[in-house]
Amino acid sequence: MAENLVTIGEYRCGHGQPLLFILGPCVMESESLVLGIAERLADLRDRYGYQIVFKSSFDKANRTSVDSYRGPGLDDGLRMLDLVRQKTGLPTTTDIHEAAQAQPCAEVCSILQIPAFLARQTDLIVAAADAAVARNICVNVKKPQFVAPEDTVHAVSKCRARGLHSILLSERGSTFGYGRLVNDFRCVPIMQSFGVPVVYDATHSVQLPGGATTGGQRHMVPTLSRAAVAAGCDAVFLETHPTPDSARSDGPNMVILDQLERLLQQLSVLREAILSFQ
Numbered sequence: 001m002a003e004n005l006v007t008i009g010e011y012r013c014g015h016g017q018p019l020l021f022i023l024g025p026c027v028m029e030s031e032s033l034v035l036g037i038a039e040r041l042a043d044l045r046d047r048y049g050y051q052i053v054f055k056s057s058f059d060k061a062n063r064t065s066v067d068s069y070r071g072p073g074l075d076d077g078l079r080m081l082d083l084v085r086q087k088t089g090l091p092t093t094t095d096i097h098e099a100a101q102a103q104p105c106a107e108v109c110s111i112l113q114i115p116a117f118l119a120r121q122t123d124l125i126v127a128a129a130d131a132a133v134a135r136n137i138c139v140n141v142k143k144p145q146f147v148a149p150e151d152t153v154h155a156v157s158k159c160r161a162r163g164l165h166s167i168l169l170s171e172r173g174s175t176f177g178y179g180r181l182v183n184d185f186r187c188v189p190i191m192q193s194f195g196v197p198v199v200y201d202a203t204h205s206v207q208l209p210g211g212a213t214t215g216g217q218r219h220m221v222p223t224l225s226r227a228a229v230a231a232g233c234d235a236v237f238l239e240t241h242p243t244p245d246s247a248r249s250d251g252p253n254m255v256i257l258d259q260l261e262r263l264l265q266q267l268s269v270l271r272e273a274i275l276s277f278q
């Protein structure tokens with residue numbers, strides 16, 4: 001396997017390293033919610049030594065319904081992410097949807113995330129890569145639901161053409177007919193073969209697309225997460241919320257915050273067991 005280590009602040013993600021966890025609520029609903037979740041995650045980091053990056057979106061630009069809540073917007077969103085960074089010390093990440101968002105987000109975030117539906121947009125990837133190079137940070141490209149894992153090499157090549165080598169690729173399920181996503185865990189070693197760490201996005205993989213709002217199977221997150229770690233993924237992405245059934249976006253697939261600790265423990269033990277045989 002090609003060397004695939006990426007440094008994110010004090011964290012190291014990739015072959016032979018502990019899992020990186022990318023955690024947080026789907027969308028920023030309020031400052032109090034964002035900070036409350038971030039403080040809980042920082043406590044898990046402090047007690048267990050987990051590598052945790054805080055994630056939340058300032059704009060859910062691909063909501064199904066025009067009436068759905070999208071988020072606080074770029075300025076307020078970056079202000080909240082900066083508060084998380086200052087108050088907890090957690091690195092942060094968020095989605096960007098337009099090339100113009102790359103530079104301001106890079107001033108606050110340690111990872112710029114390219115949404116799956118936009119991962120073929122060359123101008124967006126180039127802008128993210130340029131901003132990441134300038135700030136010495138990372139870009140995480142999510143594999144589109146409609147793209148084979150072999151073809152994600154093109155997104156990696158676009159980043160490297162701009163001088164960026166701190167790149168993550170995420171598996172988040174593939175479209176299987178209507179209203180269903182499936183995971184082909186061959187994605188993990190295939191995408192790692194490009195010399196990048198691979199993230200498993202557990203909560204978006206259990207989405208049930210379709211209808212006025214997207215559904216989900218929250219109860220399947222632990223099963224699929226364990227399978228992905230067993231397959232050798234380097235990081236796990238999990239959205240979480242204190243009361244996901246009342247969340248304003250992606251509630252059906254988010255992990256209940258009070259149940260997160262046990263799941264992270266399971267995944268970390270499994271990762272340690274796998275590394276002990278490498």
